[in-house]
Amino acid sequence: MALKMHGSLSSARLGDLLGTTGEAARQQLVKLAKDGLVAASDQPGPVGRPLQIWRLTPEAATRFPDTHAALTVQMLDIVRATLGEGALDTIVAARETQTLASYGAAMEDRISLRDKVAALADIRSAEGYMAEWREEPDGSLVLMENHCPICAAAAVCQGFCRAELEVFQTVLGADVRRTEHMLSGARRCAYTITQGEDDTHD
DSSP states (O other): OHHHHHOSEEHHHHHHHHTSOHHHHHHHHHHHHHTTSEEEEEEEOGGGOEEEEEEEOGGGGGGSOOOHHHHHHHHHHHHHHHHOHHHHHHHHHHHHHHHHHHHHHHTTTOOSHHHHHHHHHHHHHHTTOOEEEEEOTTSOEEEEESOOTTHHHHHHOTHHHHHHHHHHHHHHTEEEEEEEOGGGTOSSEEEEEEESOOOOBO
């Protein structure tokens, strides 16, 4: 919080603000650095000695209040109330088109279904879904997403979930069936994937 309020600081200055010693502050900063929340850089100090200055990393933003989910829900409600359900469908369709193009480009060199699912898991993890996958004894593949960064928006407009399922089916060229759904009370979202071009199911 001190770094957030005051910007980059030396451990000595941080210690003053926290009412402790600079060394005690430095020890805490080292622990935070191991977690990727702060980083240090050297600046010219007195008598030519470099002074270590600590700053927050982008990852530290998750430790502070964030109302983007509430804002997203509010914006979707406004769109629905002022422009109608059709406008929401247009937004979902546009997002689906962009996602399809992005995922498709990332999988151009993937041939087997296993490779495609592995690539999809990597893509989704990079987007914050904490995704993983496994192969079942019957040869089917399972994609699991342990977090949903758009859960608030999806709860208001479930078209997002439908569109994602259709994107998965298209980029994988396989049958994708959602078997677990956070919005239905499950701990995660999970999808069973089998070779084929059958219709998708929720």
